[in-house]
Amino acid sequence: MFAGHRYPEAMTDNSTPDPSETPRDAPRNFPPALLTHADGAAATIGVDTGQVEAVAAQGARKGRILAWSLWDWGGSAFNAVVTTFVFTVYLTGEAFGGEAFVSAQLGWTLAIAGLIVAALAPITGQRSDVSGRRKFWLAVNTYIVVAVTALMFFVKPEPGYLWLGLLLLVVGTVFFEFASVNYNAMLASVSTPRSIGKVSGFGWSMGYFGGIVLLLIVYFGFIHPDVGLFGVTDADGLSVRVAMLISAAWFGLFALPVLLAVPEYHAPSKVQREKVGFFASYGRLGRDIKALWKTSRQTVFFLIASAVFRDGLTGVFAFGGILAAGTFGFSAGEVIIFAIAANVVAGVATVTIGLLDDKIGPKPVIVASLIGLIVCGSAVFFLHDGGQIVFWTFGLALCLFVGPAQSASRSFLARVIPTGREGEVFGLYATTGKAATFLAPTAFALFVTIGGAQYWGILGIVLIVAIGLALLLPVQAKPKQLD
Template identity: 75%
Template sequence: MIEPAVSSDAVATPTPTRGSVVAWAFWDWGSAAFNAVVTTFVFTVYITGSSFGDEDVISAQLGWALAIAGLLIALLAPITGQRSDSSGRRKFWLGVNTFIVVAITIAMFFVQASPSYLVLGLFLVAAGNVFFEFASVNYNAMLAQVSTPATIGRVSGFGWGMGYLGGIVLLLIVYFGFIAPEVGLFGVTSENGLAVRVSMLIAAAWFGLSALPVLLRVPEYRAPQSQRQATVGFFASYRVLGHDVARLWKTSRQTVYFLVASAVFRDGLAGVFTFGGVLAASVFGFSAGEVIIFAIAANVVAGVATIAVGALDDRLGAKPVIVTALVGLLVSGLVVFFLHDGGQIVFWTAGLALCLFVGPAQSASRTFLARLIPAGREGEVFGLYATTGRAVSFLAPTAFAIMVTVFGETYWGILGIMLVLLVGLLLLIPVKAHQQQIN
């Protein structure tokens, strides 16, 4: 098994315990509040509805808002990761950014079902995405603190799986407790979007409480003495980053190659979830309620698969897991495409098969990179991981839109997403999985 390089003067860290692993993974469990409820199935669906204006226009405006957020993340994520590495305050910044997201989610309660509140809703979604990604950079960097080289795959898979399972529980609560009934819990109705707005308060509390274990249980990271840097100004940090990236290219080119390959196939993975609901509704005739039921089932499959495959990651390595998952996604996606006239049973079977492979690919991608990073550089490189992902985040939506526009049928968009996954797979195959020094 490959072991990360460790500086000779690295500070000894406590042996990871089961309690610290569970505490760390509970952040993933809570993050479903933002991933599933805010950005995928509830709040963004709410603000792109007819209550806020022309749905096509609003969808485009949401796309632009998220594009601006992606640009900010691409510019700022590696800097925030780098500064948290050098200052030794990863957990501190994880907490700060997490609770900014919690505050933003609470603010979504005030977005009433009226066109005059659209700008506020779009701003909150975009801002939430920015700070959620900042928090994720530090959270991913902490993976090395709660695992060993022999367990990193299982720990990463456990975290991803907890995220999917947390999404299931929270979607069940908000859907059956507030959104589906005419009169939900505490007498909440859908009038003026109240059911969705109250769901945002539930999501905020869910994330805030779930983030507490990692902040209270996992020790703060302390940078090795040789890697501590004098505090520099914000803009000077870009100069430091430029030097670091140049050194990364010279001394660990395989890491750079993987950052590029993973950016492409991770965008394809995101496209599977982003457009899954659209395909279910427009091609296979799912109702809005049936889409959420499918989403719950999809999270179950993805969560169980991710946790189960984590052990294979440790035994076989991350790259075989990623390659197998991408091939499985391509096969399942082509089944959905060619059998699109087969009714809902086709989407239920092949669609769930897609979900079987998405989680393992995401988790193994994180562990592949974590094994390449020497101690003390996790935040910086995971910041680049976020940046490269955002830099190509237009690929899957563009490929989907081009195929639908050219052929005039929504189901052709499936091939667009599959094309992105195929390119990512081809870029990954030549990448070598051996340790690279980037000190």
């Protein structure tokens, strides 16, 4: 995967580095180094020090890209293990109460977390922009998530511990979203206009691959065997609880590189804004949204469109396991195997198609991906009688398009955000996304009710993706519209 990240060959004396591939502070077009003869005349030695320093700066940038992307790799601990495949499944088990009751409480818990994020994410992003402490707040929010994940070890499989587990899930979800705002805002700092799609895709794919590795460690090391590593068994929920400690350590470890290798963000003097109080930040946010509507309406339209289609993309993974087990007869082990295969496909597709993002632009990538999702989702619905082979074929085909659409959506927004407001606008990105999180679940449930069978829910997800596509098509991609 890292084979494409090679250092460039040495350039000739009369060549110049590509400005779009060179950091802003890298030296450019320095004259060749000079030697002085005994008579005082200058003589070149054929070494262009400017080119050497530019290449060195480019190499440092590639190291920062890897360090930045490792946060996504580590974040898979919360996305894959805590909220998708392990802890939430554990928390909705019979040990905590009736299935309907605990599932409903989980739903309300995630809804509350979504409301908190929607209310606070733009403000926290804005304040990290103004304070010039974006990396500091990434660290604070990340390690709160790490601590909360570790505390999940104390959630025993008893009804009395349900509320502790739900509380920890709310806190972890909120602070993970806050950390993601700061992390996404750093994309422009580690990439160039020419490479932003590739970098975004690389980071997103690292999240998928990290999830694969950690799921394999957790599943085969602790959950699947009767006696796992270190003699851990499933007695008293110990296998899942230890998995939470492993996940906390995983995230904490892989979050360190971005904090150590990527410099802190400081807004240029021309875009610096004075600090205001917490509640005054809402007034500023209102004025900024109003200005955004007047000066860059396309960005607002994109935030709305992306909120809809991103919820459809989330629905593909959220309901994929349910459909695999309920409609297509997958066993619990087969669902895990499919999940790992799905992450492999999504990860490879994301890093590969990220290269197209930079060549043809993010919007064509998003549009093509959404069309692919609609076609493959419809095929799963109409061919569901074909059994598991249909789900394996078109289910994995769906995963080809989910990651690229998510990654290109992030890079699209990063291209149009004005310098110094990345955190604030990515906070709006998180807010609009959370505001639409009810769409896919509602459409899924509605179509299941109408059709009378689980597989009808596929059409609900396809509908949400199609609406998002329709909203996206009129949006114009104009870089740096707010400059």
